[in-house]
């Protein structure tokens with residue numbers, strides 16, 4: 001089948017770049033979002049999220065008439081669902097956005113359509129999606145209620161792009177295509193081949209769901225190992241950065257880097273979906289989450305100890321983003337640590353974040369001042385490195401040798 005029109009549900013960090021890239025291949029794309037602001041912004045050819053080069057691709061696609069956005073779904077050949085899957089109280093996955101998306105597209109589905117779930121999902125979510133769709137449309141068959149070829153194919157193809165490199169990775173990464181049946185996989189592969197240069201590898205939906213969770217849990221466990229080492233090394237008075245560099249000289253060792261904790265909306269969330277599915281067995285995965293979640297309070301204790309040397313020190317927090325060289329503050333340990341230090345009222349807090357213009361809402365009315373790197377270095381007694389932004393790597397050792405430094409990213413090691 002030819003995909004002439006594709007609908008992308010959810011115009012966020014994954015949906016919008018995906019929609020724009022498919023549109024850039026000459027396919028008509030309609031992006032659906034519940035936010036009127038997002039819809040209007042995209043229809044003006046502008047973007048409401050930050051991702052390098054995305055503005056140009058969206059503008060070109062809208063100008064060419066290949067991409068438009070709407071609040072209401074309309075018929076299409078394929079529907080790609082890219083909505084958030086956060087967790088609820090008790091770290092249980094919240095599938096309500098997927099359910100809402102299913103209910104929104106069900107009325108416009110037609111025989112021959114393909115529905116793809118791109119959102120990172122717990123095992124079994126694609127089957128649930130198929131059930132939600134089939135409940136809404138008893139006149140059509142879906143993979144969950146027929147042994148033959150379903151009228152509507154359903155597959156899970158998890159997104160795997162790295163924020164900051166989304167446009168490149170959308171095209172170059174290999175894709176896992178987990179159809180509910182081999183026919184669903186085949187159809188989905190055809191769609192991805194229209195814009196993916198990487199390999200499209202087929203499997204079933206449950207394995208595809210687990211593969212995505214496994215990738216992020218693997219990274220989380222490895223970061224937890226590095227974070228645990230950093231705490232052990234502090235106790236043993238060993239420079240963890242030198243230690244890791246030395247250990248990584250071994251041909252089969254590749255330790256990641258410690259930091260102030262794990263942020264973002266993926267790695268700190270997805271492993272809990274595995275824990276929720278197999279609570280008794282997912283022991284390392286759970287421990288890694290706990291180790292990484294505990295790291296911010298360890299850093300705060302280090303700063304409190306450093307601040308004790310002064311009456312009321314000026315504390316400079318370098319970086320608020322969740323990782324280097326982006327402006328994304330979502331689930332950022334750096335932001336949480338800075339907010340917590342302000343709350344503790346142990347000194348004057350200066351925040352330096354070269355990628356934002358104004359203080360984020362979380363730090364408003366907390367007494368924290370956003371200032372330049374030079375001013376922060378000039379004025380501070382305690383220098384807390386939270387993010388290894390490129391511009392921070394230029395700081396000379398001489399400039400900070402009279403400061404008490406708490407360096408969570410090994411910038412001065």
Ligand code: SAJ
Nearest residue numbers: 160161162215216219256257259262263264266267322323
């Ligand atoms: N971090 C460390 N030490 C490291 C690496 C990362 O402390 O050695 C921290 C970062 O500072 C950040 C957090 O971990 O706070 C996560 O950053 P990241 O760069 O590891 O990952 P994300 O969240 O930006 O993107 C991840 C990617 N997954 C993997 O690399 C396995 C990406 O490919 C996924 O598409 C994305 O999650 C997602 O959407 O699931």
